[in-house]
Amino acid sequence: MSRRFYFIALVAAGGFAASLWGQQYNISTLAGNGTPGFTGDGGQATQAQVSWPGAIAIDPSGKVYIADGGNHVIRAVSNGTISTVAGTGKLGYTGDKGTATSATLNNPTGIALDASGNLYIADAGNNVIREVSNGTITTIAGNNTFGYSGDGDVATNASLSDPVAVAVDSSGNIYIADADNNVIRKVSGGNISTIVGGAITKGQLHQPDAIALDAAGTLYIADTLGRRILKFAATATDVTVIAGNQSIGFGGDNGPATKAALDDPMGVGVDGAGNVYIADTFNDRIRRISPDGTITTIAGTGAYPSYFGDGGPALNASLFFPHSVAADKAGNIYIGDTLNNAVRVLTPVAAGGASNGVVNSASYAPQVSPGSLASVFGVNLAGSEMTAAAPLPRSLAGVAVTVNGREAPILAVTRTQVNFQVPWETELGTATVAVTVNGLTSGTLAVPVLAASPGIFSDASGRAAVQNSDYTANSPSNAAQAGGRIIAYLTGCGPVNASIADGAAAAYSPLAEAMSQSNATIGGVPAQVEFTGLAPGFVGLVQMNIVVPQGLASGDYPLVVSIHGQSSNSGIISVTR
Known part of the structure; x- marks a missing residue:
């Protein structure tokens, strides 16, 4: 029998539970009462009616904008109160150069905000992109006719076909998911061009229903009928698949996202820590790709779709055709729970050390030494159970550990325990240990570091x-x-x-x-x-x-x-x- 048997046994002896999942987020409703309609402005958002909510955008103050597509309006929630910021509630295409709340829209499904607070609307039914600046609305792309034309010309002369999503980068460039044309288009300096799909890239698109940008200008695409999530870097010439194996179904959690099965994902979002979020629409789940490429489910049971679970763990909640997903800077995740006629929010339960703190992985004594194996115990330390082989990574399933600020190699993770190696350079005395889970860092824990801690x-x-x-x-x-x-x-x-x-x-x-x-x-x-x-x-x-x-x-x-x-x-x- 080889010594490897013992090493596996030692990991098991470290107290790892068999459960793969534990609560990472609680779920609640931000807006909508579950019944379709157009009521409630000026009152509590959870008592208001919304209809087929689509994309969501959050400004730096925490104000949440909602594409209330079935009502042909854009609404905003600030400090729990809901209001309409664009559209009258009637279908149409009027109002340019006037007050946004006097204009008419047609099934606005996508929205975005720029650094100045200007609001961009994918007015899909009108085949245009509109901008609201200081309360005034204008058309900035599309000529209100269904088609595919205009590349290299002024964007307002171009034809679009069901432009369902919009994003804007730090330079003011505007990106459009031109869904029925199966392309992504870009407006720069007022002119429009195709940057993904068609004859431009080898990677072809199949109904791109959502796009998102990270701080580096990388574009993420929900290629809905391709059942994939794609990435298009600012300097790239083609797309890269980051999730989805193109098969219809649900599978692959806790493994490489590129081997996972998705079912018509219609929403994509990204946070500042590099996590990518997927509205896995026909699976009635929200999934996350960690920076190391691992996919997990963070919300939704995937069982019979319904409106259930507020106030409890997001993994126990029911969603119904979630169409969009977005993250704010605090780590909250917003979901356009479309057929539940609600916007729901996932609030992270922060990682934290329990009373056992940091211990020797073998003896459980609260002391370690340079180069030794150590364990930290707590709650919500990871979303999945994973082990790593040498050379050990500095991040595993979205979990990282620092000892006196140095990154520690990670051996294994579960919801309640992380096993890591104390860096050899760690000084004797008292060390501070911190656990980071998908960008959220716990408070520090203290542990004595001895010359030896057998x-x-x-x-x-x-x-x-x-x-x-x-x-x-x-x-x-x-x-x-x-x-x-x-x-x-x-x-x-x-x-x-x-x-x-x-x-x-x-x-x-x-x-x-x-x-x-x-x-x-x-x-x-x-x-x-x-x-x-x-x-x-x-x-x-x-x-x-x-x-x-x-x-x-x-x-x-x-x-x-x-x-x-x-x-x-x-x-x-x-x-x-």
């Missing part, structure tokens, strides 16, 4: 992770021979006589030997230690080769080791004569 790995019954001399697992039915040798597995030996990079596996040659004095006792009887050092092929794992005292009778005995004068926890081993 902890013996053990199972739930307290049996030590020990191999006999033939590399088989020590157990009552497979006891070690008195006078023979065992290999004990632990962590926290402190400095070694070789240079090891953080997160790197120890080499097989030369061996990295502990620089501090090691001792061991079995049943209180001193035992000879022949070697203490890093286990080759593993990160932060220490092996100690020990000679079982000759005089021990058959039976179970506690094994205790010490390094640099610091004693470990005890673990049971079996001995036979």
